[in-house]
Structures are given as C-alpha cells and as structure tokens.
Amino acid sequence: MLFLKEHLSGYNYSWTNESTFIGMASRRVYDRYNGNQLLFILNLYASSIEGFTVNMGLEIEDRLVNQLPIGKMSEISVLHWLNQTAPLTVSNAY
Secondary structure, eight states: OOOOGGGSOSOOOBOOOGGGOOSSOOSSBOOTTBHHHHHHHHHHHHTTSTTOOHHHHHHHHHIIIIISOSSOOBHHHHHHHHHHSOOOOOOOOO
C-alpha cells in the first residue's frame, strides 16, 4: 500500500521538490517539514512492512515529526533510526 498526502495528519508541511524524491534514500539532508520528503521516507520504510496500513503510516509520520532527534540527518540515517525504534503497532483496521 502506498501512503499518500491525503492520509497524512494535520501537520503543516511544505510541498516542494516533488520530483526530487524518487529511487532510494541518499545522503541528502532530511527535512521533517517537507511533505514530499516525509512521504518518500515513510513509503520507503513501509515497503519493508508486510500488511502495511494507513494507521501504521500515521504512526511512522508521528515518529518522523515528533520523535526524530533534532539536528541534521541524512535520509539514510533517518531510515536507520526508524529501524532502531520500537516495532509498529499491528492493526487490522483500515
């Protein structure tokens, strides 16, 4: 399942450079307020989760916005950080 802009919570994101975020994660600096980059990272991470749901995507979004350590991190570092956080809550809803 692909997590879309319409699935995101009410955070205030900027929506720039959409075409930049394709392929694999790189050493590009991650901007937690760029909605396109957040969706890119979220969907890369979600692609490794069997049975991924919208609720799981919302949990990942919350982690990226509210729990990711402050400071400059690359996209690769953000994915590593996500892999080291607690497992997602499995839900059959949505």
